[in-house]
Amino acid sequence: MQSRSVSVDGIYIGQLNTIGPDNTPTGIFKTLSEGSHEITGLGLNGDIQVDKRVHGGPEKAIYHYPAEHYALFQQALPHLSDSFVPGSMGENISTCGLTDNEVHIGDTFRLGTAIVQVSQPRRPCWKVNQKYGNAHIASLIMSEAISGWYYRVLETGQLSPGDSLELLDRMENSIPVAEIWQIFMARFDKSLSYTAPQVIPGLSEEWRFE
Template sequence: MQKRSVSVEGIYIGQLNTIGPDNTPTGIFKNLSEKTHEITELGLSDDIQVDKRVHGGPEKAIYHYPAEHYALFKQALPHLSDSFIPGSIGENISTSGLTDTEVHIGDTFRLGSAIVQVSQPRRPCWKVNQKYGNAHIASLIMSEAISGWYYRVLETGELSPGDTLELLERMENSIPVAEIWQIFMARFDKNSGYTPPEHVPGLSDEWRFD
């Protein structure tokens, strides 16, 4: 990893809202916060996670999305360019300088005064497509391996805007977050020629391939 630390450029907090034709409850709509938030084992204080089957919980406590990925969306879907801004995909924190190819599953970071660990990629659901009004967003995220990642919280603390995210430790034989999508796609394409690792250190049970 080239950068061992970056600044948290944005903290985004969601409130209860609805999405889609059936007005499905959601927390995907996040607002920029200038406050200090507690980091608990279940995420940031004041943030809401509605569908606990697929969002939230100890393995998906905080969602981090790299700000630079929005440029790829704008290039692929220029007619939606104004919609692709930090916070819009439902992330809790935004940074520049760390991407899915550089961050590894199992990486341990100091986030504000807390200690967190990368647990898994985000698997985009229909709500992402619905939010941007385009049916191709989720497939683009998966094919380009630009999903961002979740953290589990190892030590609780606090996070304020502008705080530092600092890499503390990387597991032996770890792999980048982006490679998880290569493993995922290879399971459906037997001719890909890709040989996945037998074990991915630090990966949440939800994504276990071994």
Template sequence: MESEIKQLSASIEGLYIGELSTIGPGNTATGIFKIPSEKTHQIDEMGLSGDIQVDKRVHGGPEKAIYHYPAEHYALLQQALPHLSEHFQPGSIGENISTQGLLDTDVHIGDTFRLGSAIVQVSQPRRPCWKVNHKYGNAHIASVLMSEAISGWYYRVLENGQLRRGDSIELLDRLNNSIPVANIWQIFMQRVEQQAEHSSTSGHTTHAKIPGLSNEWRFE
């Protein structure tokens, strides 16, 4: 492992736990509204203790146990949508953990981290749904996250542990031939364009052999 990879680490500046709420005109149940926590939380294969994840088809479960969003991305969102700048604050997009210094361009699919006392592995980018748009009251949030490749990423849990704000996250291992989280979106958008042109394939749209990528994102 190269020296710069060994130094890939950060402090957990924000730890956020979802509460059961509703969103949208149909009052759909959601856990996107997170509150900051100073408590110590248990980590197991389903995520952080106390964190509500309502629709496990798109959030939560073993492949989407914990959501990490870089705090730096909020500045990009403020630039893209300045009239909403006061709303773009860490924790507001629905993340569980917030850091400075780990970006989608630095972190690779399949990277293994020590998170507090747990061991986790990057499984996939977040694919933002309509709830993100409704939360901010703007129809363009999800498309900005995807087109700018600033959606953050999910972890699967390899070893249970504990986490609290101020703990560290440190890269332990990187798979051979891995690619950055941000690159998944480039592949995704290319495949979407190809599908629009040819209308010959369906399903998730990315490469089948990206090491560590969750099955629901594989393209076959």
């Protein structure tokens, strides 16, 4: 395994807000933070996660979205290009240099002074479409396998802007985050031929494929 380290270019913290015609509570609107944040077992101190069914909890403590992916959205939906900027997907941390094809489920990283592990992709919900005002965002995320990923926290610590994210360990027989979407899509489209591994090391229970 080759050692890999990138800089945390942005830390984003969400406060309670509403979205959609029914003013549904949400924490997807996040703002850039210049301060240091404690990383607890449930995520970054100060960040709100409203709907615990789909966000938050030990297996979805921190959401990481690669800044590189925004260029694809800008190309696909140029009339919304100004909207596709780091932080707008609802991520907690933004980096350049690591993507869903390079990061594997179960990868362990040092994030600031904490130790975190990749647990699962982010499954986009209707709020992503609503936030950008376009009904195709979630489907584009899944079809292109550019969802970003969640971390579980193995050791608590502190995170400040500019801190490093350093790969420490990779599980044997692990697979890239992007490959999870190949498995997911093949389950619903029988024309897609894909054989899932029997065991995917490090994957959250809610994403286990039977």
